[in-house]
Amino acid sequence: MANDVVISDIHSLNQNQAFEILSQIARVEKKTFPAKEAFSFGEELWKKKPNTRVLYVTSATNGPSSSVLAYAVYVRQKGVALLHKVCVAEPYRRQGVGQKLMTYVRHRLQKEGCQYVQLWVDKAREPARSLYLRNGFEEREEIPDYYAPGRTGIKMVLDLECGG
Ligand SMILES: CC(C)(COP(=O)(O)OP(=O)(O)OC[C@H]1O[C@@H](n2cnc3c(N)ncnc32)[C@H](O)[C@@H]1OP(=O)(O)O)[C@@H](O)C(=O)NCCC(=O)NCCS
Secondary structure (H helix, E strand, O other): OHHHEEEEEHHHOOHHHHHHHHHHHHHHHHHHOOHHHOOOOOOHHHHOOOOEEEEEEEEOOOOOOOOOOEEEEEEEEOOEEEEEEEEEOHHHOOOOHHHHHHHHHHHHHHHOOOOEEEEEEEOOOHHHHHHHHHOOOEEEEEEEEEEEOOEEEEEEEEEHHHOO
16 A cells, blocks of 8 residues: 555645645544544645645545545644644555555655754553654653553654664
8 A cells, every 4th residue: 555655745736636635634533533632724724834735645546536535634833843744544554655655754854954853642542652762763752641541641752863
């Protein structure tokens, strides 16, 4: 599966295409995360937020109209990026898509001159923590009840200047 995908940026689309992709992403987001943690994939992401990048993954064989398999969102302020989301739609997990997306994000941030990437992850999200560790992130801080009572948040950091 991972060899057969294309990673694109919503900012390379025209408005109608971008809105269609954002609405597909919003549907996957709603299925994956509790309402309180769901990122808002509104149309303003395409119109007014140049620092916020939304990347999405589609199948190469099914062509440009194929549906969104995965996505990632980051906000970059000079040398620091906050990675808000990495998500693979459930039927496509465990096939290398998340890893491919992470490699792409890392290289792209490096090219953009970013030095550090930060993120917060729910301690109970083992697949995500494993994916981030595998990509060079280090766990730096734990905050109990960060997401909700009983749900610990872990801050992870990737230093891109240290060969990440
Ligand atoms: C985390 C997530 C993005 C991984 O995507 P994926 O496409 O299934 O991952 P890949 O197949 O590319 O696997 C890459 C690595 O991720 C980790 N991983 C993925 N699924 C895992 C699982 N079920 N259990 C443990 N580790 C897992 C492993 O380190 C794996 O490397 P390995 O194959 O050498 O073990 C996906 O599970 C997901 O979208 N989860 C829900 C959303 C989420 O929690 N996002 C992160 C918080 S925003």
